[in-house]
Amino acid sequence: MRPLEAILAHARAGHPFEVCGVLVGRADAGGVAVVEAVAVENRERTAPRTRYEIAPEDLLRLQREARAAGREIAGYYHSHPDHPARPSETDRRMAAEGLSDGVVHLVVHVDGSGHAVPSAWVFRDASQAFEEEPLEVALPVDGEGIEGRRRE
Amino acid sequence: MAIKVQIPGPLRPLTGGAAEVEVEATNVSGLIEALEARHGGFRERLLDASGDLRSYVRVFVNDRDVRTLGGKAAVLPPGATVAIVPAIAGGGGDPEGDVLQNPLF
Numbered sequence: 388m389r390p391l392e393a394i395l396a397h398a399r400a401g402h403p404f405e406v407c408g409v410l411v412g413r414a415d416a417g418g419v420a421v422v423e424a425v426a427v428e429n430r431e432r433t434a435p436r437t438r439y440e441i442a443p444e445d446l447l448r449l450q451r452e453a454r455a456a457g458r459e460i461a462g463y464y465h466s467h468p469d470h471p472a473r474p475s476e477t478d479r480r481m482a483a484e485g486l487s488d489g490v491v492h493l494v495v496h497v498d499g500s501g502h503a504v505p506s507a508w509v510f511r512d513a514s515q516a517f518e519e520e521p522l523e524v525a526l527p528v529d530g531e532g533i534e535g536r537r538r539e
Numbered sequence: 540m541a542i543k544v545q546i547p548g549p550l551r552p553l554t555g556g557a558a559e560v561e562v563e564a565t566n567v568s569g570l571i572e573a574l575e576a577r578h579g580g581f582r583e584r585l586l587d588a589s590g591d592l593r594s595y596v597r598v599f600v601n602d603r604d605v606r607t608l609g610g611k612a613a614v615l616p617p618g619a620t621v622a623i624v625p626a627i628a629g630g631g632g633d634p635e636g637d638v639l640q641n642p643l644f
Contacts, residue, residue, distance in 0.1 A: 405630055437632025443597035443604070443624045450545070450624070459558070460548070463627050470631030478629035485595030486549040486584065486625040494631075 390424040391505060391526060397426050398466035398497040405429055405439040405466050409446070410491065410526065411453050412461030419461045421526050425449060438477070439465045462491030462525070472496035472506040474517040479510075488512040491525045540617035542570060547625055553578045567598060568611040570621060585623070595626040 388396070390410065397406050408426040412419040427445050431438040441463065453459050467475070472494055474482075482492075487510040496504040507525030508517040541561040546554050554560050555578075562577060564570035574581040587593050591611075598605045599622040605613040615621065 407627075431628070431630070434630070434632065438630030439628060441627040443599075443626055446624050446627065447599055447602065447622055450622070454558075465629065467631030475629065475631050477632065481595065481629045484593070485627070486547055486623075488549045488552075490549055490625075 390421050391522070393424045393426075394464050394493060394495060395497075395503045395505065397424075398468075398495040398503050399501045401429075401466060401468070402497050402499060402501075403468045404435045405431070405437065405468060407439040407441055407463065407465040409441070409449055409460050410462040410464065410493070411449075411458050413458050419459070419527075421461055422458065424464065436468060437470070462493065464493035464495065466495045466497050466503075468497055469499070470496065472504040473519075474508055479515070479517060482510045482517070483512075483515050491520070492517065493526065542615050542618075543620045544570065544574065545620065545622040547623055549625065550581070550584060550623065553580045553584075564615055566611070566615055567592075567600070567605050567613045567621075570615060571611070595628075597624045597626055598622070599624060 394408065397408060406426065407429050408424055410421045411423040411425055412421045427441050427449070429435055430440040430442045450460055474492065474494055490510050492508050492510065494506050494508060505522060507520045507522050509520050509525065510517050542564050544560050544562060546558055546560060551557065562570060562573035564573045571582055571585055585593060585596055592598065600608060600613060600615060601619050
């Protein structure tokens with residue numbers, strides 16, 4: 388399954404709860420090509436319909452596995468069940484507090500009927516905001532499907 | 540003894556793109572200062588205004604969270620591997636929505 392298909396399927400299966408995961412990529416001469424979307428458990432316990440958290444321990448494990456395979460974590464995704472396909476103020480605030488400059492986030496709106504809409508964003512420290520990117524730029528993959536290379 | 544430090548993507552502009560660097564340090568506080576000395580900008584990105592590790596930045600020493608090892612005073616064993624990991628969180632709901640959906644309220 389291509390990365391974007393896997394992300395949309397994960398978002399649909401998880402509704403009405405938020406789901407999350409990482410984009411695993413492979414660096415090459417032209418940038419980073421996303422080769423896999425890896426689902427990660429949403430560790431948010433208080434409000435899992437409207438919040439998500441990727442545990443640093445999970446991220447550490449995924450980072451190690453990716454590096455062992457010659458890959459690296461290229462970004463993240465999460466769903467917004469019954470909320471718009473764009474970063475919320477919560478997303479913006481938490482990104483601003485963390486290490487997020489230049490990081491790709493896919494945000495997927497999903498409703499109870501299975502309708503899912505992806506969008507792609509890059510957080511910029513300079514503006515303290517997410518800036519939208521075309522999906523094919525934020526999520527370039529090899530082979531079939533979306534083509535291209537994310538510039539580094 | 541050199542400590543290997545794994546650098547997350549958002550901090551690699553500070554290291555010239557390197558995903559891993561080596562510095563000499565015996566504890567986490569010294570490690571941050573050593574990183575700052577070689578790659579300016581680390582202190583501000585890792586520490587808050589009061590000098591504590593930022594809550595959205597996690598530092599692991601040989602896979603153990605330094606918050607369980609004494610924080611900035613955590614000792615680095617010779618040859619340790621340190622990983623700097625961003626905390627990733629957010630969500631579609633606004634704060635008021637969270638309260639309304641939280642059964643505790």
